[in-house]
Amino acid sequence: MSTTQALLDSLLAHKSAINLASTEQKNAALVAMADQLEADCEQILQANSRDMEQAQGAIAPVMQDRLLLTAERVKAMADGIRALIALPDPVGLTLDDYQAENGLRIQKTSIPFGVIGMIYESRPNVTSDAAALAIKSGNAVILRGGKEAFHSSQAIVTALKTGLVKAGIAPEVIELVQDTSRASAQELMTAKGKIDLLVPRGGAGLIQAVVEQATVPVIETGTGICHVYVDQAADLEKALAIVANAKTSRPSVCNSAEVLLVHQDIAAQFLPLLEEKLAGQVELRADEKALAYLKQGQPAGPDDFDTEFLDYILAVKVVEHVAEAAAHIAVHSTGHSEAIVTESAETAAYFTQMVDSAAVYVNASTRFTDGGEFGLGCELGISTQKMHARGPMGLREMTTYKYIITGTGQVR
Amino acid sequence: MSTTQALLDSLLAHKSAINLASTEQKNAALVAMADQLEADCEQILQANSRDMEQAQGAIAPVMQDRLLLTAERVKAMADGIRALIALPDPVGLTLDDYQAENGLRIQKTSIPFGVIGMIYESRPNVTSDAAALAIKSGNAVILRGGKEAFHSSQAIVTALKTGLVKAGIAPEVIELVQDTSRASAQELMTAKGKIDLLVPRGGAGLIQAVVEQATVPVIETGTGICHVYVDQAADLEKALAIVANAKTSRPSVCNSAEVLLVHQDIAAQFLPLLEEKLAGQVELRADEKALAYLKQGQPAGPDDFDTEFLDYILAVKVVEHVAEAAAHIAVHSTGHSEAIVTESAETAAYFTQMVDSAAVYVNASTRFTDGGEFGLGCELGISTQKMHARGPMGLREMTTYKYIITGTGQVR
Numbered sequence A, B: 001m002s003t004t005q006a007l008l009d010s011l012l013a014h015k016s017a018i019n020l021a022s023t024e025q026k027n028a029a030l031v032a033m034a035d036q037l038e039a040d041c042e043q044i045l046q047a048n049s050r051d052m053e054q055a056q057g058a059i060a061p062v063m064q065d066r067l068l069l070t071a072e073r074v075k076a077m078a079d080g081i082r083a084l085i086a087l088p089d090p091v092g093l094t095l096d097d098y099q100a101e102n103g104l105r106i107q108k109t110s111i112p113f114g115v116i117g118m119i120y121e122s123r124p125n126v127t128s129d130a131a132a133l134a135i136k137s138g139n140a141v142i143l144r145g146g147k148e149a150f151h152s153s154q155a156i157v158t159a160l161k162t163g164l165v166k167a168g169i170a171p172e173v174i175e176l177v178q179d180t181s182r183a184s185a186q187e188l189m190t191a192k193g194k195i196d197l198l199v200p201r202g203g204a205g206l207i208q209a210v211v212e213q214a215t216v217p218v219i220e221t222g223t224g225i226c227h228v229y230v231d232q233a234a235d236l237e238k239a240l241a242i243v244a245n246a247k248t249s250r251p252s253v254c255n256s257a258e259v260l261l262v263h264q265d266i267a268a269q270f271l272p273l274l275e276e277k278l279a280g281q282v283e284l285r286a287d288e289k290a291l292a293y294l295k296q297g298q299p300a301g302p303d304d305f306d307t308e309f310l311d312y313i314l315a316v317k318v319v320e321h322v323a324e325a326a327a328h329i330a331v332h333s334t335g336h337s338e339a340i341v342t343e344s345a346e347t348a349a350y351f352t353q354m355v356d357s358a359a360v361y362v363n364a365s366t367r368f369t370d371g372g373e374f375g376l377g378c379e380l381g382i383s384t385q386k387m388h389a390r391g392p393m394g395l396r397e398m399t400t401y402k403y404i405i406t407g408t409g410q411v412r
Helices: A003-014 A023-039 A041-055 A061-067 A071-085 A124-136 A147-166 A182-189 A204-213 A236-248 A264-278 A322-332 A345-354 B003-014 B023-039 B041-055 B061-067 B071-085 B124-136 B147-166 B182-189 B204-213 B236-248 B264-278 B322-332 B345-354
Strands: A094-099 A105-112 A115-120 A140-144 A174-176 A197-201 A226-230 A257-263 A283-286 A313-319 A337-341 A359-364 A381-383 A391-393 A399-410 B094-099 B105-112 B115-120 B140-144 B174-176 B197-201 B226-230 B257-263 B283-286 B313-319 B337-341 B359-364 B381-383 B391-393 B399-410
Touching: A003 A115, A003 A140, A003 A174, A003 A182, A023 A041, A023 A071, A023 A124, A023 A147, A041 A061, A041 A071, A041 A147, A061 A147, A071 A124, A115 A124, A115 A182, A124 A140, A124 A147, A124 A174, A140 A182, A147 A174, A182 A204, A197 A204, A197 A381, A226 A236, A226 A322, A236 A257, A236 A264, A236 A337, A236 A359, A236 B399, A257 A264, A257 A322, A264 A313, A313 A322, A322 A337, A322 A345, A337 A345, A345 A359, A399 B236, B003 B115, B003 B140, B003 B174, B003 B182, B023 B041, B023 B071, B023 B124, B023 B147, B041 B061, B041 B071, B041 B147, B061 B147, B071 B124, B115 B124, B115 B182, B124 B140, B124 B147, B124 B174, B140 B182, B147 B174, B182 B204, B197 B204, B197 B381, B226 B236, B226 B322, B236 B257, B236 B264, B236 B337, B236 B359, B257 B264, B257 B322, B264 B313, B313 B322, B322 B337, B322 B345, B337 B345, B345 B359
Parallel strands: A115 A140, A115 A197, A140 A174, A226 A257, A226 A337, A257 A313, A283 A313, A337 A359, A359 B399, A399 B359, B115 B140, B115 B197, B140 B174, B226 B257, B226 B337, B257 B313, B283 B313, B337 B359
Antiparallel strands: A094 A105, A105 A399, A381 A391, B094 B105, B105 B399, B381 B391
């Protein structure tokens, strides 16, 4: 048996230790996990420096920055865990409770999934976020991080397990896959009956591979070709601030904007102002109409309206009206986040109704699609599918439910 | 382009006619659809008799009975549609509405999926149930029934479309796949971006094929290896009635019981009574301990505790305690419905907590797992998966949600 299969069997044997834990037990575990992360900071940083050494020259500088841990970042991870303590327990909620016509009492109760699997890349804080969300939502969890971050993840999981032991919960409910080859990912994707929910988090390639190959239930996350539409009735100050923020505050993340749509009646006024604001920072790839209003614009290529740049590049298109904007989004969006900037309540209502994405913004930046910003604590990922969960996935999205039906001998 | 692809493209072009319809429009459509079914009863029965002729000798008598329509059954279909009218509209509900710390107003609103696909077998009433649930929940729907029922389904869909026209809704929001070959099922399973949710309903083979081959989101339905556990503290009268009902009232359906577990301290008393009650009607396939208490029992074979018999056969096993019953269920159940018969509140609580199935019964028959019995109107199917929906899937389970976030120019 592979080491990964052995871990899966061990999780199956131990999951009830967390599936059935009380709110008090789970919160005590989070306290101990957070404290232990800080107590083990030195070991975690040493492990991280081993990963960083191997990363030199092997991965891009922006990825190296994602991988790097500092004492401050370890403390932020611990604080992220502590932020979950005050949130309500999503397990054991009565979602429905009624007497059916047949006299049966039907209770619909929230319960943990059981075992959650997570396949991700090189950000070590995902390890502690996912483990903490799993514990608070009563789930056992199996984590498969990228090989670049293996030593860091290992040290973090060691600390979290020590915390569990101190809180009196079996440490076997959090496991890190030891084999970072492709084979172990494949084992998780096909662990029917052992993994109740698998969440891939990372680049588009990783997510697509998991969605296509998995036979266990998967929630698709992440890829964001996000649009900002600047309406003819936009407040231009707001529009400039929102477009600049959505594009430049953190271009490497999924909720950053990739495409700007501008109403034709405002394009002549808005686009030169935007170009000035983003000058030297963002490359504008524009369609023919937009190009006419730009000094430094590049003509957009055939793929530029279907690309998640994750970079300082913005595709720009002039549209005739909000309906054309919505139609463009329907064809080119990944269903993550879109925004309209307008002072017209009617146009805003049309846009929010017609645009079928997880998060639709009026006069705000797409960058807010985030579990923390939504008040969910941290997040497991951002769902871009419609089944089960859409948008930021917090504790509630890590539960399912069952019906408990109580009778007095009813037959049918 | 295949005829099925053409239908999928047409649905995409027309879906907003139902996705955005008001409650009044949708209810008016249901009234007209139900009335038209009754008005077209003669044509529907003629079409059904063509299917019945072809079915002679080709399919089993029990399947022929499923296929047969009568004026009474057509009226029952119409009444099934009418039962949805009074139910609340699941679309446009405010699932959450709060102000986040960043000042944004975050509204979580229920919306239809968009286009729902359904692959099913030979029961013509599934055609009208699924179409009516789709309309009430604001979804366009593409139906692919079995070839045995094609003429019946065609006549039913024709009536439903006429009803839509009379109610002023584009008839292109309900479509029946014209090609009943394997190729058309394959086209539905891989219609990414066109079908938002695919629900297979039928035998285990059909469901497994769809779950394995689909690239669109699927909800797994149906297969039920349901257990009844008779505890030492059971009321034997209730236990006899519940086991007999769960096994014999309709053995061909997924919520019928396939396995009986009996506490060892009550087996000597209960099993002979049960054998007497089921005599001549049900074959008992028993493990060694149970066999000792039965006169006519057959020794259970290796697969008998993992088989959905859908027949007058019951596997019987004696267990030492409720924990062994729960452990057996954890390994052998399909997660559909299980029941405990006991007068001990403590044992009942243990059982409902430990058993991880969609519906867990105390002192009632598993046969109640059904949308109608749960008060959901009819049902699209019974989910045996944990993601998105579990148990009977009614209107609410045919919606998803989106976040609408309103700001005053916030950036991050």
